[in-house]
Amino acid sequence: MLDIQAIREDFPILSHQVYGKPLVYLDNGATTQKPRCVVQKIENGYYNVNANIHRGVHFLSQEATEAHEEARKAVQHFLNARSSNEIVFTRGTTESINLVASSFTDECMSAGDEVIVSVMEHHSNIVPWQIQAAKKGISLRVIPMNEKGELRLDEYKKLFTEKTRLVAVTHVSNVLGTVNPVKEIIAIAHEQGVPVLIDGAQSTPHLKVDVQDLDAEFYVFSGHKIYGPTGIGVLYGKEEWLDRLPPYQGGGEMIASVTFEKTVFNELPFKFEAGTPDYIGSTALAEALHYVEHIGMERIAAYEQELLQYATERLNAINGMRIFGQAAEKGAVISFLVGNIHHYDMGMLLDHLGIAVRTGHHCAQPLMQALGIEGCVRASLSFYNTKEEIEVLAAGIERVKKMF
Numbered sequence: 001m002l003d004i005q006a007i008r009e010d011f012p013i014l015s016h017q018v019y020g021k022p023l024v025y026l027d028n029g030a031t032t033q034k035p036r037c038v039v040q041k042i043e044n045g046y047y048n049v050n051a052n053i054h055r056g057v058h059f060l061s062q063e064a065t066e067a068h069e070e071a072r073k074a075v076q077h078f079l080n081a082r083s084s085n086e087i088v089f090t091r092g093t094t095e096s097i098n099l100v101a102s103s104f105t106d107e108c109m110s111a112g113d114e115v116i117v118s119v120m121e122h123h124s125n126i127v128p129w130q131i132q133a134a135k136k137g138i139s140l141r142v143i144p145m146n147e148k149g150e151l152r153l154d155e156y157k158k159l160f161t162e163k164t165r166l167v168a169v170t171h172v173s174n175v176l177g178t179v180n181p182v183k184e185i186i187a188i189a190h191e192q193g194v195p196v197l198i199d200g201a202q203s204t205p206h207l208k209v210d211v212q213d214l215d216a217e218f219y220v221f222s223g224h225k226i227y228g229p230t231g232i233g234v235l236y237g238k239e240e241w242l243d244r245l246p247p248y249q250g251g252g253e254m255i256a257s258v259t260f261e262k263t264v265f266n267e268l269p270f271k272f273e274a275g276t277p278d279y280i281g282s283t284a285l286a287e288a289l290h291y292v293e294h295i296g297m298e299r300i301a302a303y304e305q306e307l308l309q310y311a312t313e314r315l316n317a318i319n320g321m322r323i324f325g326q327a328a329e330k331g332a333v334i335s336f337l338v339g340n341i342h343h344y345d346m347g348m349l350l351d352h353l354g355i356a357v358r359t360g361h362h363c364a365q366p367l368m369q370a371l372g373i374e375g376c377v378r379a380s381l382s383f384y385n386t387k388e389e390i391e392v393l394a395a396g397i398e399r400v401k402k403m404f
């Protein structure tokens with residue numbers, strides 16, 4: 001059992017009020033709140049350990065470098081990567097996918113080649129490939145889903161051709177909550193000799209991820225969705241793949257030597273970290289990872305499942321409720337519409353009751369199209385949410401219904 005009240009005390013913002021009502025924060029899929037230890041790490045970093053890393057001989061620079069490299073090891077441990085050389089710090093999931101899209105396309109794809117994505121991808125795992133498609137003449141093939149919001153693996157298998165170069169799929173859908181069977185998806189791709197990128201933006205905060213067990217070539221996530229700071233994220237890549245890919249950006253740190261005639265790139269992971277990295281952000285991300293690991297990813301997952309079940313039952317009992325995403329394996333996300341109430345109206349009125357939910361297309365317009373809707377309301381849960389907050393949400397929805 002988790003001591004939720006004690007956990008909530010670690011997150012000062014959760015005791016705020018909005019419009020004179022206690023804040024009920026149910027927009028964790030967009031970003032999570034930060035525990036004190038993460039904010040303290042940032043403050044301590046700037047007050048006591050701040051110096052540019054990897055360059056200085058002086059004490060502070062060495063200390064800051066060590067902290068950044070320790071943070072890399074913390075991420076390695078969190079993902080169970082083989083080596084810390086396989087961990088590249090980026091600005092987040094979006095930058096990590098853009099990096100792979102750009103470098104992988106440069107190295108491994110030519111006109112006519114294909115990338116397989118799924119119908120439930122976030123725009124950040126669609127648009128980077130389309131940008132490359134326009135430049136290089138590659139194309140996207142799309143895995144469809146069934147009526148429960150589960151990917152059709154039978155159809156997936158049919159998408160492979162001799163032109164398939166990569167599969168890029170989300171681990172957990174930010175709208176449907178579907179936990180995709182990525183281990184199986186990866187194994188199927190490997191049978192065809194095709195590498196796989198997994199978007200872990202919505203999985204890493206909620207379930208234990210082991211990149212060696214999954215056998216993914218690339219796995220990406222964002223710090224801010226896992227209780228860490230904004231502006232820092234991770235690209236995990238198998239060493240042989242990162243070695244093979246060309247750099248994404250040029251600049252300081254990513255070189256071994258430079259002359260006007262020839263530049264030799266640095267070794268991994270620095271080859272992909274041009275310029276001054278967010279070395280304060282990396283240490284704060286490591287702190288966030290320690291925080292969730294201390295609670296235990298399995299305990300977090302179990303409690304969030306209990307909350308999800310409670311919320312699903314509670315919301316399903318509301319007349320006119322339509323929940324999108326009924327996958328057997330589902331994360332703590334509920335996307336819904338009620339009767340013909342517009343999602344913006346629902347979101348705005350809930351907001352005035354102190355309840356923060358997301359409305360709109362959730363950066364997944366192709367998925368909205370597949371569902372035949374323009375947008376919906378999304379309540380996304382965290383281990384710091386409570387059943388009482390679910391009650392407030394359910395009562396809030398009933399109240400909004402009465403106004404229409």
Ligand code: PMP
Pocket residue numbers: 029030091092093094095122124125170172173174199201202222363
């Ligand atoms: N993929 C998924 C599944 C997401 O939910 C998000 C964030 N909503 C992203 C990618 C993009 O993450 P970021 O904005 O942190 O780069």
